[in-house]
Amino acid sequence: MTRGDLVVSLAVAFVLGWLCTGCPAPVCQTLASRCSGSRVELCDSRGQWTLVADCDALTSGGEWECGETVSAGETVIACLPEHP
Amino acid sequence: MIADSDISPATVRGFHAFMCDEYDATVKPKRGALAMEAAATVLATVQIQRSRDAFLDDYVTTIGRTVYVPFDVGVDGRWSCWEQIEILAHECEHIHQQDTTGALAHGFDYLMSRARRSHIEAEAYAVNLELHHWRRGTVEDWYPRVRAESMHGYGVSDADVAYVRRFLASRAPTIFAGGFLSHAGRSAIAWLDRHAPELRSPSVRDRRLPWA
Numbered sequence: 001m002t003r004g005d006l007v008v009s010l011a012v013a014f015v016l017g018w019l020c021t022g023c024p025a026p027v028c029q030t031l032a033s034r035c036s037g038s039r040v041e042l043c044d045s046r047g048q049w050t051l052v053a054d055c056d057a058l059t060s061g062g063e064w065e066c067g068e069t070v071s072a073g074e075t076v077i078a079c080l081p082e083h084p
Numbered sequence: 085m086i087a088d089s090d091i092s093p094a095t096v097r098g099f100h101a102f103m104c105d106e107y108d109a110t111v112k113p114k115r116g117a118l119a120m121e122a123a124a125t126v127l128a129t130v131q132i133q134r135s136r137d138a139f140l141d142d143y144v145t146t147i148g149r150t151v152y153v154p155f156d157v158g159v160d161g162r163w164s165c166w167e168q169i170e171i172l173a174h175e176c177e178h179i180h181q182q183d184t185t186g187a188l189a190h191g192f193d194y195l196m197s198r199a200r201r202s203h204i205e206a207e208a209y210a211v212n213l214e215l216h217h218w219r220r221g222t223v224e225d226w227y228p229r230v231r232a233e234s235m236h237g238y239g240v241s242d243a244d245v246a247y248v249r250r251f252l253a254s255r256a257p258t259i260f261a262g263g264f265l266s267h268a269g270r271s272a273i274a275w276l277d278r279h280a281p282e283l284r285s286p287s288v289r290d291r292r293l294p295w296a
Contacts, residue, residue, distance in 0.1 A: 044199045045243035072253040079258040
């Protein structure tokens with residue numbers, strides 16, 4: 001194998017790798033949201049869960065928990081202050 | 085309340101100096117920068133941008149750790165002094181994202197996936213949301229929608245715009261309850277609390293938080 005073949009092979013592997021990871025199979029309905037433990041997750045346009053917020057990572061104030069509330073006229077999942 | 089246009093140039097320059105130091109960033113004028121002039125020509129030619137001037141005057145662009153701005157820092161004009169503060173915090177969140185995921189992966193995601201680009205911008209718009217709340221004391225119902233609609237200029241789909249809107253709507257209740265989630269928002273507000281508390285909404289200052 002020449003150096004040129006090697007470069008082409010690596011380039012093809014890179015593109016194929018991207019194609020495989022760039023179009024994952026949908027696992028959720030776009031705009032669906034959920035609490036996954038302390039994580040607020042939202043489903044993106046590819047049908048993949050993405051992180052909106054990790055309530056355990058909030059440093060300000062007291063304790064936070066993932067829960068449902070109304071914001072900007074719609075029901076959303078968000079990090080909310082934990083009830084005592 | 086001090087108007088956005090009446091914020092002192094010294095405050096804006098002090099904020100820019102702090103954030104550049106904190107994020108190892110450099111702010112440069114967009115017009116005259118070779119890379120930006122070339123990008124403007126390419127983007128206008130392939131019609132991603134409606135014109136060269138739109139790209140050069142209406143958008144701030146960050147490449148690596150350099151933030152190219154279409155305004156003179158501290159000079160109120162098309163970009164108000166407050167907008168100059170907000171946009172630098174937004175761009176510093178992008179630099180933080182690069183540091184977290186790696187510059188190559190970040191650039192790849194941004195350029196190659198509309199969904200990932202939307203997520204990256206949603207996280208950075210959440211910084212604007214935190215600063216907007218700090219300054220105005222509220223997050224209006226229209227805010228997530230209007231912010232998200234600006235994503236139409238980034239070549240994304242309607243579903244991506246809806247994703248950004250919902251992302252911001254999900255962040256808003258946490259911000260209203262006093263929680264900060266973004267790295268750059270936290271840095272920016274810590275500086276503003278110390279150096280420009282007169283810009284903060286009285287309702288934010290006086291709000292009794294659940295744990296207070």
